[in-house]
Amino acid sequence: MKKTTLNSTLVSFMVFLAAVVPRLEAAETKYPSRPIRFVVPFPPGGTNDTLARIIGPKLTDSMGQTWVVDNRGGGGGNLAIEVVATAQPDGHSVLLGLNTALTANPALYPNLPFNIMADLQPITKLASAQFILVAHPSIQASNLNEFIALVKSMPGKLNYASAGVGSPLHLAAEMFKFRTNTDIVHVPYRGGGPAATAVLAGEVQALFGSVAATLPHVKAGRLKAFAVTGLKRSAVAPNLPTIAQSGFPGFEVTSWYSLLVRAKTPRPIVKRLYDEAVHAVMLNDVQEAFGRQGLGIETSANPEQLASQIKSETGIWAKVISGAGIKAD
Numbered sequence: 001m002k003k004t005t006l007n008s009t010l011v012s013f014m015v016f017l018a019a020v021v022p023r024l025e026a027a028e029t030k031y032p033s034r035p036i037r038f039v040v041p042f043p044p045g046g047t048n049d050t051l052a053r054i055i056g057p058k059l060t061d062s063m064g065q066t067w068v069v070d071n072r073g074g075g076g077g078n079l080a081i082e083v084v085a086t087a088q089p090d091g092h093s094v095l096l097g098l099n100t101a102l103t104a105n106p107a108l109y110p111n112l113p114f115n116i117m118a119d120l121q122p123i124t125k126l127a128s129a130q131f132i133l134v135a136h137p138s139i140q141a142s143n144l145n146e147f148i149a150l151v152k153s154m155p156g157k158l159n160y161a162s163a164g165v166g167s168p169l170h171l172a173a174e175m176f177k178f179r180t181n182t183d184i185v186h187v188p189y190r191g192g193g194p195a196a197t198a199v200l201a202g203e204v205q206a207l208f209g210s211v212a213a214t215l216p217h218v219k220a221g222r223l224k225a226f227a228v229t230g231l232k233r234s235a236v237a238p239n240l241p242t243i244a245q246s247g248f249p250g251f252e253v254t255s256w257y258s259l260l261v262r263a264k265t266p267r268p269i270v271k272r273l274y275d276e277a278v279h280a281v282m283l284n285d286v287q288e289a290f291g292r293q294g295l296g297i298e299t300s301a302n303p304e305q306l307a308s309q310i311k312s313e314t315g316i317w318a319k320v321i322s323g324a325g326i327k328a329d
Contacts, residue, residue, distance in 0.1 A: 031269050035065050041072060051127065059277070077101025081101060088262065096259065098168070107322065124278060126257045128295065129294050132210075134224060135223065152183075156185060158206065161187050165328060173186065218237075229251070
């Protein structure tokens with residue numbers, strides 16, 4: 001009698017599995033089941049927003065649901081991060097992550113209401129962009145080492161502009177100061193445009209600017225360029241050395257952009273997003289559009305690689321920010 005009951009229970013369980021498993025598989029194949037909110041951490045008009053509006057339509061076409069750009073500016077990217085960190089873990093809210101918001105903000109804002117490593121699931125990097133160190137033409141230096149020597153000869157006397165405290169331009173300059181042991185004073189502005197204008201006018205002596213926005217001024221002779229901040233020379237400025245090539249091995253500061261979702265999002269959804277995003281950025285028209293923004297395609301081998309990079313760079317920026325005594329506004 002007991003054996004009969006056991007067999008009956010086993011049969012019932014198998015029937016249950018037979019009914020449930022197809023439903024689970026069907027649920028996975030239905031993703032996405034509604035429009036995807038594409039959360040961008042800055043207002044319309046900047047590189048983050050432009051990138052989202054380039055790749056969003058491609059993902060819409062390939063995934064069969066509209067990717068709706070949702071600009072959530074504020075807090076250096078923290079507002080957007082919180083939106084996704086507290087969303088349902090179902091892949092329908094996707095963050096366009098800027099590297100400094102992910103890796104520097106934990107040190108800049110010690111009381112964040114979320115934990116980036118615990119509350120977000122990285123997907124892949126999409127693209128990256130270098131910075132270029134430029135100065136007003138009146139600066140008496142013809143290369144990076146001469147510029148460093150000039151700064152060291154008059155500590156605290158020269159200034160550099162940035163797009164604001166904690167901005168990528170600010171952090172690039174602070175990393176430069178950290179690695180070269182130089183003392184150049186920070187003058188924050190409300191955006192990269194005003195910062196560049198200040199250097200062009202000679203109000204401030206130097207700037208780490210985006211290659212796309214700054215190179216035309218260099219070619220016109222309105223600014224003097226010394227080096228770029230990637231590990232490899234820029235394809236659009238191949239004659240400029242990298243800072244790493246100029247005596248500071250391993251120096252690399254770039255802006256990179258990535259996709260992330262809420263932690264505990266099912267693995268099949270993470271894989272789908274990874275595959276779709278990597279395919280989208282490899283399309284010729286996407287690469288051309290990115291190139292016009294000074295962006296180079298750069299994807300992660302897998303989500304784990306991106307998670308490891310976020311963790312590593314978070315530690316690096318913590319040291320730089322603490323050493324420089326930087327505090328967010």
